[in-house]
Amino acid sequence: MILLDRVSKTYSRGSKPSLDRVSLHVEPKEFVIVVGQSGAGKTTLLKLLTREERQTSGKIIVGGIDYDKLKDREIPLLRRKIGVVFQDFKLLPNKTIFENVAYALEMVGMGNKEIRNTVPKVLDIVNLTGKEDRMPVELSGGERQRVAIARAIVRQPKILIADEPTGNLDPKHAWDVIKVLEKINRFGTTVLLTTHNQEIVNRLKRRVVTISDGKIVSDRANGGYKL
Amino acid sequence: MKRRLITFWRIIRTGIVNFLRNISLAIAAMAIMVVTLTIVLFSIIVNFTFSHTISQITSKINISVFLNDSTTQSQANRLIGELKSLPNVESVQYLSKAQALKIYEQENASNQQLIQAVNETSNPLPATIIIKPVNLNNIQSIKDFLSKPAISKLQSDPPSYSGQEKEAIDRITHATNVLQEMGVVAVAIFAFVSVLIIFNTIQMAIFNRRDEIHIMRLLGAGTWFIRGPFIVESIIYGMLSAAISVLIINASFQASAGALQASSLGLLDIGYANRFFNQRFIELLLVELGLGIVIGAVSSLIATRRYLKFKTR
Ligand SMILES: Nc1ncnc2c1ncn2[C@@H]1O[C@H](COP(=O)(O)OP(=O)(O)OP(=O)(O)O)[C@@H](O)[C@H]1O
Ligand SMILES: [Mg+2]
Numbered sequence: 001m002i003l004l005d006r007v008s009k010t011y012s013r014g015s016k017p018s019l020d021r022v023s024l025h026v027e028p029k030e031f032v033i034v035v036g037q038s039g040a041g042k043t044t045l046l047k048l049l050t051r052e053e054r055q056t057s058g059k060i061i062v063g064g065i066d067y068d069k070l071k072d073r074e075i076p077l078l079r080r081k082i083g084v085v086f087q088d089f090k091l092l093p094n095k096t097i098f099e100n101v102a103y104a105l106e107m108v109g110m111g112n113k114e115i116r117n118t119v120p121k122v123l124d125i126v127n128l129t130g131k132e133d134r135m136p137v138e139l140s141g142g143e144r145q146r147v148a149i150a151r152a153i154v155r156q157p158k159i160l161i162a163d164e165p166t167g168n169l170d171p172k173h174a175w176d177v178i179k180v181l182e183k184i185n186r187f188g189t190t191v192l193l194t195t196h197n198q199e200i201v202n203r204l205k206r207r208v209v210t211i212s213d214g215k216i217v218s219d220r221a222n223g224g225y226k227l
Numbered sequence: 228m229k230r231r232l233i234t235f236w237r238i239i240r241t242g243i244v245n246f247l248r249n250i251s252l253a254i255a256a257m258a259i260m261v262v263t264l265t266i267v268l269f270s271i272i273v274n275f276t277f278s279h280t281i282s283q284i285t286s287k288i289n290i291s292v293f294l295n296d297s298t299t300q301s302q303a304n305r306l307i308g309e310l311k312s313l314p315n316v317e318s319v320q321y322l323s324k325a326q327a328l329k330i331y332e333q334e335n336a337s338n339q340q341l342i343q344a345v346n347e348t349s350n351p352l353p354a355t356i357i358i359k360p361v362n363l364n365n366i367q368s369i370k371d372f373l374s375k376p377a378i379s380k381l382q383s384d385p386p387s388y389s390g391q392e393k394e395a396i397d398r399i400t401h402a403t404n405v406l407q408e409m410g411v412v413a414v415a416i417f418a419f420v421s422v423l424i425i426f427n428t429i430q431m432a433i434f435n436r437r438d439e440i441h442i443m444r445l446l447g448a449g450t451w452f453i454r455g456p457f458i459v460e461s462i463i464y465g466m467l468s469a470a471i472s473v474l475i476i477n478a479s480f481q482a483s484a485g486a487l488q489a490s491s492l493g494l495l496d497i498g499y500a501n502r503f504f505n506q507r508f509i510e511l512l513l514v515e516l517g518l519g520i521v522i523g524a525v526s527s528l529i530a531t532r533r534y535l536k537f538k539t540r
Contacts, residue, residue: 052445054538072537079447090442094248106237107448109230151446 001159001190002026002049007058009044018044020214021058026192031185033201034194036211042194043087045211046161050084051075063158080108083157085165089148091136097123098132101151108155122150125180141168149177159190166197174200234452242459253464256428260468260522263421264515265475270414271511276500277407281400290366292373293353293384302381303354310358313372315365320357327352353383425522429461430530440534454531461527465519473512480504
């Protein structure tokens with residue numbers, strides 16, 4: 001599903017690489033946790049997968065698509081297959097919560113009726129029923145984070161990338177979110193999760209990839225949290 | 228097909244919703260557009276009014292050819308035919324001796340003594356051919372024709388080039404022409420500068436929302452799905468501004484035709500300007516709407532472009 005072959009990323013010429021010859025293979029339906037200290041390169045790795053950034057060298061193949069051969073007009077189609085929970089949420093500030101989630105469906109041309117059916121269900125999953133008409137600024141950080149999660153899963157993507165989706169949540173809500181990710185994973189979505197939360201890593205008992213200074217330093221099935 | 232239709236309506240609806248939500252920004256952008264479009268509309272009206280004034284003045288100028296009493300009707304008819312075939316001749320009118328007398332009597336109706344004196348002799352007025360030239364500044368060919376020996380033989384007096392007024396009229400026409408030309412240049416410069424300002428305003432409004440565009444891009448939205456609502460929004464600015472500018476001009480005609488007349492130093496025929504505005508209302512409105520729509524659409528199209536780009540290495 002996801003294949004990285006000696007991928008490096010240097011943001012500006014001359015500075016040291018944020019990712020240094022990273023090789024990673026993720027099977028379809030796998031659940032992978034990426035851990036590493038702040039600044040290790042986790043977000044950079046995810047940005048390469050969504051083509052927000054381009055790798056400086058190396059090969060990236062996702063769902064059979066070689067990113068070097070990807071044309072500009074194919075990028076939106078690629079992104080629609082990947083759900084992303086951004087570390088900084090990236091909600092649309094001028095749209096209500098409902099509209100934020102619906103936007104992901106509108107752009108693919110889903111009918112209005114279907115959208116009106118789907119969005120409330122997903123908002124219910126993340127416990128936001130009743131807040132549909134609020135603007136993002138009117139929500140708490142944790143609530144915003146859950147909107148971002150709802151938007152990422154509403155299209156039932158083949159791949160779900162979640163960058164610190166529990167960062168702003170108390171243990172109860174954090175665990176609720178993790179349970180949503182597990183559920184989605186059970187339905188067949190490949191999940192890539194980054195987190196600093198030791199407890200979650202230890203409880204999940206999934207494959208753990210550890211990045212340090214832009215390099216993968218360990219990759220263990222059923223690993224625990226260890227930096 | 229159905230999907231495209233849904234998407235199309237979605238783009239329009241989103242544009243309208245965004246317009247309403249960003250109304251304070253919209254007002255700033257629209258204020259500048261309203262000023263520009265009002266001035267453009269005003270100058271269109273002024274321009275047409277000046278043209279009208281010039282053509283009115285020049286239409287009063289003509290060349291009168293006075294015929295000998297010995298000239299026969301068939302000679303006169305042939306002369307008329309020849310005159311009509313000359314270039315730069317708009318129309319030719321023939322007045323018989325009797326008609327000329329009648330007009331003379333009408334013009335001098337207050338002077339009974341004069342009329343009596345004229346009536347006591349046999350009609351002293353010559354038959355007259357009145358030539359109206361197309362272009363007043365270019366009557367040399369007509370002059371040349373009239374001074375040919377065969378033609379001047381038929382005339383009792385040298386032709387009159389609309390009396391002594393011609394020179395004065397020439398000056399007025401010239402002054403009006405210069406004013407008109409200056410006006411066109413001034414408006415062109417102003418319009419150019421304002422389009423730049425409007426463009427800048429819209430670009431600024433979109434710059435403020437560049438993060439939104441980036442997010443939409445990251446979520447996988449297509450180029451037109453992102454850009455469309457911005458264009459719709461700017462088109463709404465344009466259309467509303469056009470409507471407002473037409474209303475402003477309309478209101479100023481209604482409220483203060485007198486003040487307008489005074490402020491234009493009497494050079495502008497406000498009555499005609501008002502009639503012109505009312506008669507061509509629909510066309511003028513359409514021109515304004517068209518301008519507003521084009522400026523809005525083009526500037527938002529260009530302004531969104533840079534934020535829609537994908538990262539190259
Ligand atoms: N746009 C950018 N331009 C330049 N350098 C960048 C850019 N984005 C990230 N970096 C650098 O790349 C390195 C990795 O950053 P990255 O965001 O991937 O870290 P992270 O592992 O996600 O950290 P955190 O846990 O704090 O989110 C850091 O040193 C960071 O300063
Ligand atoms: Mg990060």
